[in-house]
Amino acid sequence: EDQVTQSPEALRLQEGESSSLNCSYTVSGLRGLFWYRQDPGKGPEFLFTLYSAGEEKEKERLKATLTKKESFLHITAPKPEDSATYLCAARGSGYSTLTFGKGTMLLVSP
Amino acid sequence: DSGVTQTPKHLITATGQRVTLRCSPRSGDLSVYWYQQSLDQGLQFLIQYYNGEERAKGNILERFSAQQFPDLHSELNLSSLELGDSALYFCASSVARAGGPGNTGELFFGEGSRLTVL
DSSP states (O other): OOEEEEEOSEEEEETTOOEEEEEEEEOSSOOOEEEEEEOTTSOOEEEEEEOSTTOEEEETTEEEEEOSSEEEEEEOSOOGGGOEEEEEEEOOTTOSSOEEOOOEEEEEEO | OOSOEEEOSEEEEOTTOOEEEEEEOOTTOOEEEEEEEETTTEEEEEEEEETTEEEEEOSOOTTEEEEEOTTSOEEEEEOSOOGGGOEEEEEEEESSSTTSTTOOOOOEEOOOEEEEEO
């Protein structure tokens, strides 16, 4: 069974204080590692897809990286508007949908 | 705006009742997915349809059923509702089934339907 575990559950940062969120996955035949952002009461918003170990993708202050067992979402010099829950999901070879982690709730204080 | 439309946004009903949630996928997307999100469980996959046919089933209760119509919209039917069914229900769509041409794999989510069972 595919499993995705995110840590920490919650993270509080000061504006400008860089950090990383972790996503560990156990998936048979990874066919994509996905990052989403979710604001309270809203649907998840797609951020990145990573397909192979060593791949990196960037968007504004966010950079996602992938190893054979983990993915990291690095947040550089965050701003209060980056506050949200960040979800990681994986797709394995035997399944057409995504398995999600429980998310990391990020709060950035001014 | 993801392009996925869900109705209703909020729904309050009583135990034992039945409700129907509706989803219109993004234009051109053939796959529709339903997920349930509760505080303690996170996003749980319920069921997927591709071009009108059921493709994959997750943790969907027997009291729940879904279908995808010829115009590709989908409905999730929840019956004999219990207090524990209170949750956010999300619909997502993607361009094709996994691995198919033009499919980079990501799902696009609607804003959700918040169900409260009293």
